[in-house]
Amino acid sequence: MMMNMNYTASKQSSPRIPEVVIPEDLVVNIALSTRYEINRAFANLRQIALGRDIKKFLIVIAGLWLLSVLGSCCNFLTLLYIVFVVLHTVPILYEKYEDQIDSYGEKGWVEIKKQYAVFDAKVLSKVPRGPLKDKKH
Known part of the structure; x- marks a missing residue:
């Protein structure tokens, strides 16, 4: 059993789609x-x-x-979700509390520099280093 359907074309014009050109x-x-x-x-x-x-x-x-x-x-999907949430919330929180975060950041950076100087003086300066040769090909 076949049905024959006749569709009449509507008299509306096709939608206008803007031309997109990338320079x-x-x-x-x-x-x-x-x-x-x-x-x-x-x-x-x-x-x-x-x-x-x-x-x-x-x-x-x-x-x-x-x-x-x-x-x-955690598994990969959970880690991906955590990264997604953090990337969408941290900028907003930073904009809201920018002054407080910057002051804590400066204090933390000064403390990290102090700790690195101590680590450099006690550990890194005592590591023997050979001559560095940069081979050119």
Whole structure:
């Protein structure tokens, strides 16, 4: 059993969809900026891997350690949700309490500098270092 349906065309015109054009210079500028940031990140990673900047090296170790502790406490989706919530709430809280956060941040930064100076004097200065040779290929 077949049914034959005839549809009549409506007399309304089709909706107007605006033409979207992305300027070429905008795309080129974005690509150049992205390339610059990626190259800068690679340069930082190289400096960390070579061990020339011990401060960055220690910060990376601490960050990876913190990430491993957080990762062992929860699964990936929970960690992703926590990061999502934090990234959406911290900027709002910072805007609201900017003055108090900045003063605590300055006090904390001064304390971190003091502790790093002590650590540098007692531990890092006693680590023997060989001559650094940068091989060029």
